[in-house]
Amino acid sequence: MNEPTASVAPARKISLVWLLPILVLAIGGWVTVQYYLAQGPLVQISLSTAEGLEAGRTRVRALSVDIGVVEDIRLSDNLDGVMVTARLDPGTRHLLNQETKFWVVRPRITAERVSGLGTLLSGAYIELYPGKEGEPQRSFQGLDQEPDSLPGAAGLRVELYGESASSVTTGAPVLFRGLRVGRVESVGLSDDYRESRITVLIEEPYDKVITSNTRFWNASGINVSTSADGIEVNTQSLTALMSGGIAFSVPEEPGKGGMAEAGARFRLYQSQWAAEDAPYSVGVDYALLFNRSLRGLSEGAPVEYRGIRVGTVKEIMSVELAESDQANAVSVIIRVEPGRIGLPDVRSSVEEVRHRIDRIVSESGFSASLETGNVLTGELFVALDYRAAGDGGQVGRYRGYPTIPTVETGLVRLEEQLSTLLTKLNGLPMEAALDETRVALSSLRDTLDSVNALVSQEDTMQLPGALAETMAAVRETVENYGAGSETEQNVNRSLQQLNATLREVKSLTETIGDQPSALLFPPEWAPDPEPKVRH
Template identity: 25%
Template sequence: MQDNPSTTPIVTKSKYISPVWFLPFIATLLALWILFQNITHKNMRVNIHFTNAGSIIVDKTKVRYKGVIVGTVKKIELDEVDGVNVIAEIESHATFLLRDKSKFWLVSPKASLTSITGLDTLFSGSYINLLPGEGEEATEFIATREQPITIPDKALLINLKSDNAASINIGTPIFFKKIQVGEIARVRLDKTGQFVNIQAFIESKYGHLVKQQSKFWNISGLNANISRTGIDLKLDSLTTLIAGGVTFSSPDSSPASLEKQQYQLYNDIDASEEGLSITLKLTNTNNLPERAGILFKGHGIGRIDTINYDSKSQLFIAKATINPAFSNLITESARFWIEKTSFSFSKIDNLSNLITGDYISFSHGDNYQKEQLRTEFVIKTEQSFLEDNSLSVELIADNANGLTDGAPISYKGLNIGKVNAITLTEDSKNIKATLSINEKFSYLVNKNSKFHLLSGINFKASLKGIEVDSKPLQNIIQGGIALYNESPITKKNVQTLYQSKRPFYLYASKEMAKLGKDAFAEPLNLKLLSKNLPSVSIGSPVYYHKLQVGEVSDLRLHNSSLMQTSININPKFKHLISKQTIFWNVSGFEIDAGLSGIKVNTESLLALATGGIALEFSPSATANITSEGQYRLFDSYQQATQPPKQITLIYDDASDLKVGNKAKLKGLEVGKVSQLTLNQNNKIMVTLDIAPEYFDKVAKKGSRFWVVRSEISLSGAKNLSTLISGVFINIQTGNGDKNIEFKGERNAPILAQHKTGLSIILAANNAGSTDTASPVYHRQIQIGEVTEKRLNDDASGVEIVINIYPEYTHLIRANSIFWPASGFNLDIGITGASLKSTSLTSLIKGGINMSTPDDEALQPQSQSFSTFKLKSEFDDDWLQWKLKIPKSN
């Protein structure tokens, strides 16, 4: 059979490579790539030397960099010399971190007073941390014991120099205005061994704060200073107490810091002499120590350096230094005040000041950032400025009775403010109280508002019954003021909101407030004016010779701030009223108690119960009508017919005196104290009401006024009657022209005018027991007294000045002899002991004896201020001299 050509296969050679051959080629490329990766990214083993391998576990403990695992511990071997060698395998992608100066350290849980670190290892286990360094590639490392300080990029490096390291360590923070801006990186002893070099860094964002004139000081730990003013503790913060700390100042005008500039590190801010110097002016420094602190919200920001008195301004000038971190707060609106101890029934504050002394508190204004700095302030004895956004209201009162600083202001029993300050008005005639009304209650105060006292308990008794008005306990203890509005006030109907600075008058009670001057009406008949409200009520009788001719119709406060009593006179007695009519108060009764007995004066039982007013026709009346045309209501008939005249005494301190103390002239009562006030110089002005018949004798230049009080001493007791009757003012009249203002004296003059005689000087080696007022004797009769003792011109001895009473001046002759009469002489012999003393007075007070020889002719009488030698010892013969010395010679 013949093959068919069409079915025979034809074989031909292909011109292309089969795709199958690409598979081996790709496999070869992959193998070469894997080989290259293994060669170029091979893990590297490193040897890290540790002192011990505590908490390091093979195949479990990791090596980390910035929290990323870059290796694992593969083996732990003992070192042939010391410690252990930890072999760790570092992954290939991190081998670039392995340089000569790279550092490894073990991170494990650690707690100390300064910090708590490594808490994450409680769950994950300890690990080795890596900090890359510079240098050639390395595989051998020595682990550090502590985590090295990492200096941030672009940080400012500074060098500090100190006498000692104190509490400064690596990692000690550096603060600026209480914000951490850097750390201590290195502490090394200087090569000379005399100083400590400290390297620190400031983070780049705070580097501009360090200037060439910046000063650094240590704020580490707790500094204590114990002195007579108390215990002075200085603690910057709890962190610096435990970990230490450094802070610095940064003068704005100083150029920027030089790179690696060296600064002195001072022990404290005082040593650095850094801070804002300010001047504080004070009226007094009672219980304020010289190194008193200045506190801001309880934190010390400064300290008083020195306190001096300026006699010109009569103020104490205190120089103080403010911590520079707070100097920007000392601006125009800054306020300083003294924090004092307050111990009362209403509050107890600052008891610790009794031991440590008072301190000064400080407060800045709200807009201090926009204000200019200020360096001089007048500080008050306490915080008296107003609260922010509060309404300031001023009250005028006749006196400060019932007023206290900090007392509450209430409206219908609700506290709406407080009393901020109590001072005298500019003319010193009245009391000015400054109130602070809470902002949300300010709408209650309007031009028709009235204020009255809330303190104490009001007790009223009459024929109609007894009325007792008791205030809350706080007002009884601390006092208080109430706001009274005749018509209810709400925020919606406010039309007359108080905006001006017109002061209000402070009334003694709500009843008086209701009768305030704005409610005065035209008099129905007569108005009587008096300083104080008489003890009368509406309906009280008006008498003429004990015949009722009218009654009291109204009680009000007059526009002059005097009390106004309106009366109605029965028409048939109108003829009794003329320009010579006088009115006086016959209400209640008067009691005058003393050693001589008790004197009670009262008009009648009805006048005692309801009060009353009497009138009389007096042709000699001159002061019965006021300058405003109203009649004057006198306190008594004697005051109405013989009104007292007044003189003024000026005292530095009148603590013993009070209104009502008597004034006496040679034991005769001639007046009494009617008023005690302060003048502009803070002197006490004592007003004496002198009976008219004695005024011309007393009101003369040269008159002297002194306080007589009880005195008890070894030499005797004086003026014991004043323990019951109270102190009084004694008067010694002068011979000059008329005068009504005198300087008061606290004690009696050393020499009364009638006892001033012959003054002579005794020269002695020392003053002995002789003192001022020691007696001078002749034959044991006191003839004079010592008025002064002093050193002589060259201080080689003393001079004792004595005054011989006028009636004995003739006894002192040119040859008279003087010797001490002080103490006693004890003579012990075979026959016994002899004790000699001139008198018990001389034994206690000391004294001087004198005599004149009788074996010489009578010498001339001594001249004033002649000098005699004071004998140190005396001869018994001197006591026997009997020279006759007649007064005519």
Template identity: 35%
Template sequence: MARPPDSPPPDLPDALAVPRARWRVQWIWLVPLVAVLIGAWLAARTILEQGPTITISFKTGEGLEAGKTKIKFKDVDIGVVKTVALSKDFSHVIATAELTPDASSMLRDDTRFWVVRPRVSGGTVSGISTLLSGAYIGMDIGKKKNERRDFVGLETPPVFASDVPGREYVLKSEDLGSVDVGSPIYFRRLQVGQVTAYELDPNGRGVTMRVFVNAPYDRFVTADTRFWHASGVDVSLSTEGVKVNTQSLVSILIGGLAFQSVPGAPDEPPAPAHTSFQLFSDRTEAMKMHDRIVETYVFNFKESVRGLVVGAPVEFRGIQIGEVEAIHTRFDPDTRQFSIPVQIKLYPERFTSRYENEPRGGRLARSPREMADFLVSRGMRGQLKTGSLITGQLYIALDFFPNAPKAEVDWDRKPPELPTVPSGLQSLQESVSELMVRMNKIPFEAIGKNAQRTLARADTLLQSFDTQLVPQASDALTAARTTLNSANSALQPDSALQQDTADAIRELSRTASALRSLAEYLERHPEALIRGKAEDGK
């Protein structure tokens, strides 16, 4: 029904002002929001799944390619090289590599990296597969607990992995010989290890080698084990003939080492890892008796020592008790003379006294000084002798010389000085020299003049003999010949002298017979000397 015009309007509610919202959710924005969330999740997942990044420095970048060169452990890919760049000083190459997340625990302080490429070392060939696949970086996990991210790569691959059972040892030698990294090590002609590394000593006087002996052979390396060079062929001549010893054909071509304990040595526990041993030149030298007590002395010779070399033996009646260590020269300002001091190493344990019921011998004295004084007081001296007439090599012989002048050990010198006696040849030379001195004192010129005068007198005498005595001697010889002829005539059987002599002999025979008859008669009748001979019949 329509409202009348003049009627008042109805009461209406008051209008309220409602503010308009400034932002409204639009469904169109949900799509990019979801995309952002997915991207963030993917980025977070990528970051979480990303492995560690490391740097490895090498001397050269040979075989390294960014994005291609792999890092492998036990032939399993664990990373890839991302960049290869020079160092700031241009001295080496730095390779940046990204590893898998699982490799984080492998990055120890002593983890090793090296480039695997074709190599020939120590008679072994490695890395042949890289000729087709290309070089890659090898890895060996360390054993230390500290982690690191920057490493220095090895220029040569390690001979053995860190997880290979066995022990590593240190060998000290005067020179390297024909040994190289990877050279074999033999035990009773079985290959049981390899040479892992070598380096020159800081003082330049020797070489230090590191060798690895595989298990279970490492238990045969004890404190009394001897190592020696097994390279080449060892030829020896004995009463049994010629002997040729070698470890193997490989050791002849590329060299090698060998070890063995001294025969008869007691059983000992295995030597700890990194134990140091001396490396000998051959098996004979290695198996020699090496004394624990070594004393140093000096022999001062005043004669030539040509033929005496370092290492020459010092013997006591054919038994080696030491060796020559050094040969020097000395000038005495007081006497203005030169001498040759020879320094030796003496092994006092070899001066032992063994008895029939004693298993071990003992030293002659308690102290080295007491022993040296004891021996020298009884005439022990050092003397040079010839060991070989062919080579002229000399050696020092210790022996007792009762007639040698009295001497004492000079303990004031360091090392102490032992007395010496001249060698047999030197004594002969001295005798000849003394004889020559005496002969030089003989006045041969005066003797010659006297001899000339004597010869002149003899010549004069001979001349007068020819002129005076010869005719007289001829007359005397003629008279003597005449006398001999007369005597010869008188001695003929039919000569008067011979007849008279025969008659006289017959008369003497008859006289002797008569005297014999008279003696027999007087023996029967001794009274006849007083009364006379009795008449017949009375």
């Protein structure tokens, strides 16, 4: 019986038919990869509204160049906005990172400019601002309009803090000497919510003028200020008047303040006057004691020397804190600032100012007073001057502050004089004087009654007629004896005869005095004249 045997044969080769689908799959995969690589990145942009946007038609642009198209628009999951999916062109992946910004370009009219008018015909589009640094990113929070500040913009960013940011909005201009040199990037509150915080960008090359002593103020609208200097009105450019803005200045004091660094903090003042009157870095504090009302004097009021500001009122002490040797005195703390009198605004100038004031107080009667700076508003300021030359005072101490002597001037001194006069009048025996006056008036009244009774009598009433007759007789007599009358001529002839008689009597008297015998014997006759013989 024959046993079965196995035969060994070589394995069958794969059929060439299978190569065709494999080749098709490889080509299809390669085409698919190339297709997606050629399409460019797909990004998702979150917006608050899809107004003006349309899938398949709305373009994505960068610097006015089309780089993509919106493929899909749908509502977000929480219904607080929309999610826009856009396909960008190849070669744009390097533009997408954490600093990349997207916003919708629509027609926009503001106080500063008009933009997006081209979209009136072409429709809204999405603008891309490429980021320069950061991790790659495909999902972005979009903006509904162009931002007023873009990341990486050249310039200096600083932060301003103030009590209020009224009328200051994002995008508002920053002005220096009337020129726009920057813009407001953001407006908000500080971390403790007690102050407003504003971030501004000072563009190149103007960022080189920002120093540590730069002063910023709110330049929005029209600023009206009433102070001891009067009523002042000031405004900046028309743009700042309409949309708000911030202005700044740099004190032109040599050696004061260094270049500001990015992120530096500055105080935002409410007006230009407040910024210019801001305290200097150093000053000398003095206490002034007044025995009068301080109504009209406020903190920040000027301290002047003959019309030139040399300091600032720092503090007005409350009544319950006033402690001095003078009865009912209220103290005012002032700061004399060396920087205002031509000295460097450094600590070494403090001792020099203190030494000068001590000397002129003791030698020249240097003192302080309250003066009216504005009659309409009643604002007061502190005036320093030489009040009593040669009659020096002394710098004292009050609550740790040196003191400057004070004097009263102007209306206050007049009030004191009137008060003294009234005090003296009050001290007079007015009641006794009034009693005597009443008695005198009563007596006068009785006299007037008697006169009235006398006048009312019939005989008295006839007096005017008799008086008229008497005056007529007197007038006639005067006319008879007046100049040129017959009586006057007779008197003149009599006087002439009397004068001739008196001259004869005088001659007789002289003759008897010389020759008493003339009454008995005739006087000697003078010899007869002898004729002269002619030779």
